[in-house]
Amino acid sequence: MRALVIHGPRDLRVEERDIPLLGPGDVEVRVRTGGICGSDLHYYKDGGFGSVRLRHPMILGHEVAGEVTAVGAGVTAVSPGDRVVVNPSLSCGTCRFCKAAQPNHCMDLRFYGSAMRLPHVDGAFREAIVCRSSQAVVIPPTFDLGRAAFAEPFAVALHAAARAGDLTGRTVLVIGVGPIGALCILAARYGGAREIIAIDRLAGPLRVARGIGADRALNTRAEPRALEPYAADKGSFDVVFEASGSTAAIATALPVVKPGGVVVLIGLGEEAPLPVTMLVSKEVSIRGSFRFHDEFALAARLIASGDVDVAPLLTRTIPLDDASRAFELAADREHAMKVQLAL
Numbered sequence: 001m002r003a004l005v006i007h008g009p010r011d012l013r014v015e016e017r018d019i020p021l022l023g024p025g026d027v028e029v030r031v032r033t034g035g036i037c038g039s040d041l042h043y044y045k046d047g048g049f050g051s052v053r054l055r056h057p058m059i060l061g062h063e064v065a066g067e068v069t070a071v072g073a074g075v076t077a078v079s080p081g082d083r084v085v086v087n088p089s090l091s092c093g094t095c096r097f098c099k100a101a102q103p104n105h106c107m108d109l110r111f112y113g114s115a116m117r118l119p120h121v122d123g124a125f126r127e128a129i130v131c132r133s134s135q136a137v138v139i140p141p142t143f144d145l146g147r148a149a150f151a152e153p154f155a156v157a158l159h160a161a162a163r164a165g166d167l168t169g170r171t172v173l174v175i176g177v178g179p180i181g182a183l184c185i186l187a188a189r190y191g192g193a194r195e196i197i198a199i200d201r202l203a204g205p206l207r208v209a210r211g212i213g214a215d216r217a218l219n220t221r222a223e224p225r226a227l228e229p230y231a232a233d234k235g236s237f238d239v240v241f242e243a244s245g246s247t248a249a250i251a252t253a254l255p256v257v258k259p260g261g262v263v264v265l266i267g268l269g270e271e272a273p274l275p276v277t278m279l280v281s282k283e284v285s286i287r288g289s290f291r292f293h294d295e296f297a298l299a300a301r302l303i304a305s306g307d308v309d310v311a312p313l314l315t316r317t318i319p320l321d322d323a324s325r326a327f328e329l330a331a332d333r334e335h336a337m338k339v340q341l342a343l
């Protein structure tokens with residue numbers, strides 16, 4: 001089978017690999033489509049992020065969907081021919097965080113296409129993958145695999161929404177409309193938010209934000225003072241989702257969040273100074289949000305049922321042989337939201 005291997009910054013190669021052996025409890029999937037994620041782009045552009053660095057070649061990718069081609073002994077929940085979306089996160093099930101229902105903090109987590117461990121965990125941009133049956137979530141037989149492959153990033157947004165608490169009737173600000181910010185708009189709407197404002201510094205993502213139901217989408221590069229009215233009378237937002245990864249975003253969020261409000265940080269970027277005085281005096285809760293857990297199955301179900309429509313976020317699907325072009329397009333935030341590889 002063919003796989004997309006990253007050797008270093010802007011060095012992607014399509015290589016032949018053996019299909020792993022199918023053991024008891026395993027499922028073999030013919031992968032058809034895979035979304036390029038922000039983390040894939042970090043490896044592509046910089047060879048990693050923060051202290052996480054590529055130390056050896058690694059198959060990229062973790063947002064994939066395809067068809068089951070074989071199942072190992074004892075597998076009953078999935079059958080050959082089923083369409084599935086693959087959960088890229090495999091927790092050990094036995095460490096103290098797994099036992100405390102926090103498997104996204106597993107001490108021995110294996111996440112596809114991640115250089116956090118050594119040796120790195122290979123990813124899913126490959127024609128065939130063998131996963132545990134618990135990782136293969138069945139979707140309806142005719143459902144579009146490209147939309148299904150949004151389950152992973154949508155799970156990230158649903159987890160962030162869960163970290164924010166009940167969104168019913170809430171006023172929400174989303175900072176940064178990349179794929180995760182856009183999916184936070186959909187998650188907040190699904191969660192019953194009353195009003196959703198999105199900000200970004202580019203016109204293209206803001207058009208997408210309006211198209212998927214943001215009540216207002218403001219360009220803070222063209223209008224640096226666009227949020228000022230929302231800072232009046234101690235702030236306007238019950239919840240702020242920070243999905244830009246920019247250092248300045250916390251300083252943007254605190255003046256406009258209401259006293260007692262919640263700021264959920266999802267974006268990973270540089271370290272940021274914390275404006276402690278305003279945080280204390282407004283009694284703001286700052287909560288980190290990292291990956292997901294139960295939300296993966298929920299994300300797959302909401303997408304496959306049509307309750308949440310992710311189709312407007314898919315910019316283009318590009319063949320594996322043109323992977324570098326696909327990554328360059330995905331890195332162009334003005335013109336691309338989500339780019340997927342056809343495998």
Ligand SMILES: [Zn+2]
Pocket residue numbers: 037038062063152153
């Ligand atoms: Zn992702």
Ligand SMILES: [Zn+2]
Pocket residue numbers: 091092093094095096097098103105106107108109
């Ligand atoms: Zn664990």
